[in-house]
Amino acid sequence: MSLVIRLFALLFAVTAAAETSLLSNFTIRRWGVEDGLPESRVVAVEQGGDGYLWCATPNYLLRFDGVQFTKMPARQLTQPPRAAVTNLPTEVTADSVTATMTEADGTLWVGTMHGVYRWQAGAWSDLTPRDGVFPCDARCFALDRENNVWIGTSGGLLRLRRKRVTTLRSGLSVSSESVTALVADSPSSFHVGLAGLGLLAGAPGALRPAQVGTLRADTTVSSLLRGGDGTLWIGTQGDGLWRRRPDGDVSLVRLKERGGMMGRGISALLEDRNGRLWVGTWRGLMQVNDAGALVPVSYRVGEMKSAEKPLDMVHSLLEDRTGAVWVAYQDFGLVCFRPENRVERFQQKDGLPDGAILVLHEDSAGVLWIGTTRGLARWRGTERHRFTTANGLADDVILQILEDDAGDLWIGTRRGLMRVRKSEFEEIIAGRKTVMAARQLGLEAGMADEECTGRLGARAAKTVCGRLWFPTMDGIVVVDPKKIPGPPDPPRVYVEEIHANDGLMPWRGGDLRLPMGMREVEIFFTAPVFTAPERAHFKFQLEGHDTDWSRASTDRSVRYSRLAAGTYRFRVMARDRDSAWSEPTPPLTLIVPPFFWETAWFIWVATITTLALVIVIVRLYYRRRGMRELLALEHANVLERERARIARDIHDEVGAGLTEVAMLSELAHQDEAHPVQLREHLDGIFRRAHAMIQSLNEIVWAINPVNDTLESLLSYIADFAQEFLGAANLACRLELPPDPPPLAISSGMRHHLCLAVKEVLHNTVKHAGATEVHLSVTLAGRELTLAIRDNGRGFPAEAVSGPEAGRDGLTNLRARLLEVRGRLLQENVPGGGSRTVLSVAIPTDATGMEDAR
Amino acid sequence: MKKEMPITVAIVEDDPEVRGTLANIIERDDGCHCVGEYGSAEAALVGIPQQPPRVVLMDIDLPGMSGVECVRRLCEQPVQLQVLMLTVYKDADSIFDALSAGAVGYLVKPVRAAQLIDAIHDVYGGGAPMTSGIARKVVQLFQKSRPSAQEVDTLSPREQEVLDFLAQGYLYKEIADRTGSSYATVRTHIERIYHKLHVRSRAQAVARYFGQKTL
Structure with a gap:
């Protein structure tokens, strides 16, 4: 208690020293x-x-x-x-x-x-x-x-x-104060071993080298122990064990057996409840016997045939609440000397971590904590558990273990100090957690050097008032556990930005639908923590892409390449260095739209379109086939009519002509004796034959598809007019389009038009009394007009409309024109003569062409 | 005129009866003498150069080589002969083809004897019958051709005028009256037109042979 007061007094003295x-x-x-x-x-x-x-x-x-x-x-x-x-x-x-x-x-x-x-x-x-x-x-x-x-x-x-933390330093002007041993009797009376600086005594900040007999000033004091009788035991590295009695008498503890290094390098000291001093050395376990000499401890354990003195370095000594003394060896394992003189040895096969045992600690509940180079072991009764960095330890090399007054465990490592609630270990053992929540103290907490010492015997200590003293590579770190806040709340974590194809997406929370074609997504997230921001860790998962949460990492962004189309849910959680993991963020729904050819509707539309197309094509095919059949039928119909017409023409023209020729031949025979009649008959035969050939010519010309052109028609009409009128001694004047367009005219139409013109010319020669006939052909679009004008006497009034003239010529003419849907106009021209105008529209449809073929 | 050397005539006609009749008609005329009768174009191409007539009566429709092709080949021979085409059908295209190939006139079967003899004399005298239909085709052909440096490729204005009259249905006599020239001049023009047509036609044939196009 007085120690507590004195420590407070010390601190007050520091703060009260004017303005700091x-x-x-x-x-x-x-x-x-x-x-x-x-x-x-x-x-x-x-x-x-x-x-x-x-x-x-x-x-x-x-x-x-x-x-x-x-x-x-x-x-x-x-x-x-x-x-x-x-x-x-x-x-x-x-x-x-x-x-x-x-x-x-x-x-x-x-x-x-x-x-x-x-x-x-x-x-x-x-x-x-x-x-x-x-x-x-x-x-x-x-x-x-x-x-x-x-x-x-x-x-x-x-x-x-x-x-x-507060770091206590020697006050000596040395660059590094690696604390190797420490014993504090009062705030102003410290004994500290600093590497290579011998034993120092005094108050923090004002330590002075302490004279220990003939002990060299540059030795390294590796262990210090204040014995129950006030004796200060001073273990050194290579210079043996020294004893300073309360009366100031200093002496080197005598070695019973001389020779070798045994007893020279002291690494651990323990005074048990019986006042016996256990000395851990670099070469085995020793004791100070009643005669005050340092003697090795021989014992028989396990399969040993006789008592031995294992020559292994002792790192730590512990007397537990039952009075058992535990000896931690570098390689030999853990040896326990039970009060009833039973010795037990624990090795790896007994649940010991495979590394060297560095430190032992029994907590208030009687649980044995074993710090090793491979993590922290917790032995409770026969339960054996081990914890490593995977469980959230700052480091696997455990150098110091202490329990504070609140029952929390303090662990000194090469990477600073940790305070862990013991329930955290139980949570992990129970499988409810894998990572312990812990408060870590390092440089940011004010430590000059994060690395704790302890390998060679330096031990952490708890003062009576509950402060914890941790020797480090640079001074003694003093912690008041009551002033250290518990594990902080988990940080809040935010998704800050989303980039797609390296471009920032306009996103203000909620779902994000990426533009079409963007498949590279980078998500930036953060957690605002300020004490040790670089030690904040994040875990994330993109549901639909990642099967599990990612490994914890300090990265604050994640990049996904070539995401397939679909809907994803992104979640991220964060952990401050000391906190538990935060709750995952609410899922951010990320929609990667499919390319249009990946969309269901497109596939549907494509399928339906294809189907429809097939149906249309099939229907079109059948319709066309139907059309063709219909056309063929129509065509056949046209051909039928044409054939009927040709047959009729041949019958009419040739049949009648031949009959006449036959009859005339008969008459010629009968009139053989009458030369005048005979010549008449023969003449008649020739005329009929000639006429028949003419008719045949016309029929053949009309049928021949080569002549299915306007040009051919005009040529034919012109030649016919010229020849016919010439034969009748009428002047023929033609006016035809110089270069008629290549229009197709069906044979039927040609035939009818030719015959119509022929009819008109025939009438003109016969009735008009003209000397000149003018035939002009004009074409306006597809409207063909044939105008035949003469300079004769004109149509008699009754010839135009009268029944007589009409019966013979006009009716035929009208009938022919009707066949080709043409029009007929007959009129007398002022100043003499008459004019007949035939007009007809040349059909465009293919049937006009085809019906001649 | 009758005392002069008779006009030698060859007949190319596949129908032996028609051929015989034609030969008969020709032989009856004092001014004509039939020197060859051929049943096919192939036979004519062999016989005619050996015994060249002054006038050839050529049927258009022949088995094997056509009459038109036969005319073309005969006109390439170094013989002086005039070809009259005989046709049943007044098919303007084939008549024009024949005229282009080198024929100078045509007759439509059946022909009266007098008509045939007149035509032979006419052709022999250099006359060339040309109907309005043929004239129109000639006009069209020369219009379509692109201007050329060669004189034979183009019609002279007077020839053009004659053709225009022909196309309008005027007879030679009427054309002579209209143009203030003689009947003979008109015929000469028409002869020259025919000549140019042959030249063109040959050029076209050559061009066709070399796969070119002149039109």
Whole structure:
């Protein structure tokens, strides 16, 4: 108890020593322009409800997650109001105050243009350029959830992290103080072994070399033990074990057996409840016998045939609550000397981790904790469990184990200190967890060096008032467990940005549907933690792509390449270094749209279209076939009619002619004796034959498909007119299109038109009494007009409409024109003569062409 | 005129009866003398060069080689002969083809004896009958041709005029009246037109042979 008071007195003496620098209580880190701050002057800082730290520079509003500054849409920012402060340090005037902040415990922070001042427990401490922190003008203050103090300065953002530990140093001007042994009798009476510095004594910060008889000053004291009778046992590395009695008498403990290294290198000391001193050395276990001599301990264990003295390095000695002494060997395993003189040995096959045993500790519940180079073993009765970094340990080399007054386990490793609730181990054993929640203390907590010592005998210790002392590679780290907060709450985790094909997606939460064709997705997420942001870990899963959560990683983004079309759900969780895993974020639904040929509707449409196409084609095919059949039928019909016409023509023209020829021949025979009649008959025969040939000519010309052109028709009509009129001594004048278009005219139409013209010319020669006939053909589009004009006497009135003329010529003419759907116009021309106009539309359809074929 | 050397005539006609009748008609005329009767174009191509007549009566429709082709080949021979085509059908295209190939006139069967003899004399005297239909075709052919440096490729304005009249149905006599020239001049023009038509036709044949196109 007196120790506690004295320790407090010591600490008070430190804080009361006038105005101190904040550096003694805080570690400081600055973020400037080089860290991504767009402007160096930070005018406002505040932690938002979302956990982000929001900073304002003159022109930007920034969101900070501990790693990255993100520019946010700027708004008009107002300067935080200045508070009136009294009781300022002498160099601070009210005018120069730029910002203030009051913590919940009443601690006041004052920012000025020259530095930062803190009023706490009735004293000022400050941060000014003389502390080497520049600039340290304070424009604004903020306190984050992790209790860090943030200060906006003209040169960036300062984070003041509270030191969780106090480091006790020798006060000697040495670069490194590797603590090898430690015993504290009172706050002002320490005995400390520092590597290569012999034994030191005094108060922290003012240690002096302690004279230990003839012990060399540069030796390394590896173990210190204050015996029950007040004797200080001093174990050294290579210089044996020394004893300093309370009366100041110092002597080297005599070795019963001389020779070798045995008894020279001392690595562990233990005074059991019977007052017997157990000495662990580099070459086996020894005891100080009643005669005050150091003697090796021989024992028989397991398969040993006789008692032996295992020559293995002893790392740790422990007397448990039952009085059993446990000896931890480097390789020989764990040996337990039971009070009833029974010796047990535990090896790997008995559940011991395969590494060297470095430290033993029995907790208040009687559980044996074994620190090894391969993790931490927990022995409770016959239960054997081991924990490693996989379970959240900071390191697998366990150098120190202590239990604080709250029952939490403190573990010293090469990577700092850990405080773990013992229930965490039970959770892991029960399978409810794989990773323990722990509070880790390292450099950020104020340790000068994270690496704890202990290999050669340096032991952590707990003071009566509950403080924990951990020897480290640089000083003794003192922790007050009561002031160390428990594991922090899990951090909040956010998905910040989504990039697709390296472009930022416009996304404000909710589902995200990627544009078509974008298959490369990168998701950026973060968790705003500020004490050790670089140690925050993340796990994520893209449901639909990942089968399980990813491995924990400090990466704050993940990239997915070539995502298949589909719907995905992205979730991410984070863990602060000391916290448990956060709840996963609400799933972010990511829709990768299919390419249009991948979509169901497209496949449907394509299928239906294909089907429809097939149906249409098939139907078209059958329809065309039907059409063809119909056409063929029509064609056959046309041909039928044409054939009938030809047959009729041949019968009419040739048949009648031949009959006449036959009859005339008969008459010629009968009139053989009458030359005049005979010649008449023969003449008649020739005329009939000639006429028949003419008719046949016309029929053949009409049938021959080669002549199914307008040109052929015009040629034929022109030649006929010229010949016919010439024979009748009538002048023939033709007016035809010089180069008629290649229009097709069916044989039927040709035939009828030819006969119609013939009829007209015949009538003209016969009745008109004309000397000249003018035949003109014009073509307007497909409208063919044949005009036959003569200079004769014109149609008699009754010939045009009268029954007589009509019966013979006109009726035939009209009938022919009707066949080709043509029109007939007959009129007398003023000034004499008559005119007959035949007009007909040349059909365009193929049937006109085909019916001649 | 009758005292002069009779006009030698060869007949190419596949129908032996028609051939005989034709020969009979020719032999009856004092001014004509039939020097050869051939039943096919192939036989004519062999016989005619050996015994060249002044006038050939050529049927268009022949078995084997056509009459038109026969005319073309005969006109390539270095013999001076005039070809009159005989046809049953007034098929303008084949008549025009024959005229292009080198024939100078045509008769439509059946022909009266007098008509035949007149035509032979006419052709022998250099006359060339040309109907309006043929004239139209000639006009069209020469219109379609592109301008050429060669004189034979183009018609002279006077020839063009004669052709135009022909196409309009005017007779030679009427054309002579209209143009203020003689009947003989008109005939000469027409002869020359025929000549140019042959030349063109030959050029076309050559061009066709070399796979070119002149039209």
